[in-house]
Amino acid sequence: MKLVQVLALGVALLWAVGCGPSESGGGSEPKADAKVVVALLPKKKGVPYFTSCFEGAAEAAKELGIELIYDGPTSGDAAEAVKLVDQWTAQGVSAIAVSPNDPDVLGPAMKRARDQGIKVLTWDADAAPDAREFLVNQATPEEIGFGLVDAMAKDLGGDGATGEVAIVTAALTAANQNEWIKHIKTRLEKYPGLILVATKPSNEDQKLAFSVTQDLMKAYPGLKGVFAISSVAFPGAAEAVKQAGKTGQVMVTGLSTPNDMRSYVEEGVVRSVILWDTRDLGYLTIHAAKAMVDGTLKPGATGLKAGRLGEKQVSGDQVMLGGILVFTKENIGQYDF
Numbered sequence: 059m060k061l062v063q064v065l066a067l068g069v070a071l072l073w074a075v076g077c078g079p080s081e082s083g084g085g086s087e088p089k090a091d092a093k094v095v096v097a098l099l100p101k102k103k104g105v106p107y108f109t110s111c112f113e114g115a116a117e118a119a120k121e122l123g124i125e126l127i128y129d130g131p132t133s134g135d136a137a138e139a140v141k142l143v144d145q146w147t148a149q150g151v152s153a154i155a156v157s158p159n160d161p162d163v164l165g166p167a168m169k170r171a172r173d174q175g176i177k178v179l180t181w182d183a184d185a186a187p188d189a190r191e192f193l194v195n196q197a198t199p200e201e202i203g204f205g206l207v208d209a210m211a212k213d214l215g216g217d218g219a220t221g222e223v224a225i226v227t228a229a230l231t232a233a234n235q236n237e238w239i240k241h242i243k244t245r246l247e248k249y250p251g252l253i254l255v256a257t258k259p260s261n262e263d264q265k266l267a268f269s270v271t272q273d274l275m276k277a278y279p280g281l282k283g284v285f286a287i288s289s290v291a292f293p294g295a296a297e298a299v300k301q302a303g304k305t306g307q308v309m310v311t312g313l314s315t316p317n318d319m320r321s322y323v324e325e326g327v328v329r330s331v332i333l334w335d336t337r338d339l340g341y342l343t344i345h346a347a348k349a350m351v352d353g354t355l356k357p358g359a360t361g362l363k364a365g366r367l368g369e370k371q372v373s374g375d376q377v378m379l380g381g382i383l384v385f386t387k388e389n390i391g392q393y394d395f
Contacts, residue, residue, distance in 0.1 A: 203245055329386065
């Protein structure tokens with residue numbers, strides 16, 4: 059081989075192994091056609107509420123041609139959720155959508171992701187504004203809190219409803235539920251005959267919600283109503299009332315999927331179920347994440363085009379799904395999620 063050919067080959071090899079574009083980073087810009095990867099984190103994996111959110115998210119991911127990762131702690135442990143966020147940050151995903159069960163614990167991991175240029179948003183529940191860019195909000199806390207109290211008052215006889223009521227929440231650190239509780243207390247002022255006597259956590263555990271509700275009925279013999287404000291707490295509380303033989307004597311209302319509460323509604327243990335379309339929530343979250351990656355959802359935006367949902371309002375740093383649904387014996391059969 060001639061010397062010139064040897065030198066040319068050497069230069070080509072040097073370019074190939076050391077001087078060309080690197081897929082490992084080094085400050086190079088990502089390719090325009092790089093695959094968008096969105097990681098979706100629920101408070102607790104395996105809960106029907108979040109499973110139905112995932113179904114909507116998967117629909118949107120397929121529609122948008124992006125890769126969706128769905129994972130979460132099966133125990134609801136915030137420390138396990140932190141590990142997942144850090145793992146996805148190390149992988150360099152495009153966006154991470156978090157439903158934080160403890161914003162104080164998850165916040166630092168979310169900030170680390172943002173520091174690496176990953177788009178971070180919250181859905182279902184919120185974290186501190188500096189931990190994320192946008193919240194995909196199913197409904198305002200006021201809508202939810204007021205809706206729960208109005209449903210309970212109606213179930214107990216209307217404006218003149220009287221009796222002691224209690225709240226079974228998921229965790230005392232759940233920021234979204236604490237916001238709902240604040241508005242529950244405000245709305246109770248409209249119904250002075252309803253007296254809030256206790257707020258107890260159930261730690262996203264249906265069996266614990268069952269036992270907590272049993273304890274509440276024993277501790278407060280005059281208890282007339284229970285607000286069970288997580289999708290896991292609600293069926294647990296309803297089952298406690300049913301097994302205690304207090305159907306119609308202690309009303310339970312709260313937030314859960316129609317499929318989880320259907321039997322209790324049909325049996326009269328529960329008269330009102332409050333929620334939103336969970337599949338639509340997951341679907342909107344993925345559309346918002348993709349728009350953040352594309353740069354079409356950024357501060358100052360007033361709307362977001364979200365596929366089959368049409369144009370959704372963006373208010374400040376919140377993308378609004380909009381509105382609550384009330385499931386009753388008359389309409390619950392129309393829903394399947």
